[in-house]
Amino acid sequence: MKKKIAFATCVQLGLSCIEEIYRIGGSLDLLITLKDEKAKNKSGRIYLDEIATEHNAPILKIDNINDQEVLSVLKEHQIDWLFIIGWSQIARKDVLETPTYGCIGMHPTLLPVGRGRAAIPWAIIKGLDETGVTMFKLDEGVDTGDIIGQGVIKLDQDTTATELYQKVDDMHITLIAKYWNDIVNNNITLTKQNDADATEWPGRKPEDGEILSGMTMDEAGKLVRAVTHPYPGAFYKDGDKTIRVWSAKTDKNDGGIKLSDGYLIPIDYEIEGL
Template sequence: MKIAFATCVQLGLSCIEEIYRIEGKIDLLITLEDEKDINKSGRIYLDEIADKKNISLLKINNINDTEVIEALKKNEIDWMFIIGWSQIAKKKLLETPKIGCIGMHPTLLPVGRGRAAIPWAILKGLKQTGVTMFKLDEGVDTGDIIGQGIIDIDKNITATELYKKVDEMHIELLSKYWETIMNNEVVLIKQDESKATEWPGRKPEDGELFNSMTMDEADKLVRAVTHPYPGAFYKDGEKVIKIWSAKFDKDKGKIKLRYGYMTPIDYEIEG
């Protein structure tokens, strides 16, 4: 079985490292050109592991480029993993590997299709989330499910902590289903469309904190967009305070909120 793996984020690199830890093999690595999406959350580069494991590395602008199709055909790829990749794979690409393409999404699909799954799980106050391994189709996170893993969410969890748990679950699912994938014994389960929800993308400017927010709203936002995300921020006149962590008190603090106060702990002042 010949494998290609496309990623540009830590979640994907962790899976690649796990494949080699369990004595698997990858025949082709695909990643973005070095100068593309340099500010993407969790952005990594594959040069080191490609050199270390002697894997052919292709750097591209778009996953649907002709050079990707040609490389998959040339290497006679059976399965292609596409992990942590923002661009949507189109029909021609999906049909090029002999068996198909596999993705992972950090929610329990069909809940939370779309973007910014880790921040949204915190912002929505979920008690559980997870990771879904699935066979990619032309939709956004709509493909048939291969397997899922559940992650419990503590009420004070940060994006940093949840990202680590999601990373660990990617590794766990990869290890659990690797032999099944290699033996072409994957059992696919249709998603229940009646339970489907879609979460929209988020931009850095969505991290702005306002005095009209409650302590709970501000707390969730700070925790949801801390590292590896762009961070929450508060505009104080000409200054912008980038806040990575904060404490909250109903009686006193540095920044007045609707029913209390916020005091930045880990922060930077810009401007």
């Protein structure tokens, strides 16, 4: 019997997965997203009205994934699996247990490394040479559930958040295509995470993008690359002006923003507060 699948998202990574499901001949029985007025400034924020109309899929717009309304609609549609991707609210036990088989998420690291928030900026700030995307069954922890599959993404010293976001988006699509049939046929293999290898990365705020004079060229360069588009950008205070830096180069001798061991020279930037 055909499994009934629902999908909750409000960001581009999730929409890309939905588009891939339809592209490979799959279908969705329910789409869930935030109400239009919520999270308008969230990085990658999208709306599902168009794809819902195109594929005649029911759409539910909510305030919170844990609302009673969500449980009622999942039961009403007799949902077997619920994808929750690119969603900042943590689904509680009631939600996780309402679909017949549970809920599936994706996280843009190679779990158990990098549980938590801001995975794309942190991978660059930490100077990793590889990261990836993990598809996993959600449990009550944060990014602690059993792994369905992973894909590796290589990084180098020039990788920007813009490029990594696109690679993460592409890997979401790859993993959906790879495991879709196993999911709908209930043929997935789950692998427990090794908690001994786990690391947790904290959330980041726009003010964490400030370039400080005590930083090294390496630290400042990584920060600029890590929080460029689609994130709020790195910035430097100059009196009552704020210089928002989207790309930059570093130099030991040339002028620019003074650092502990050289200079950061903005290439693409905006001056705010003029």
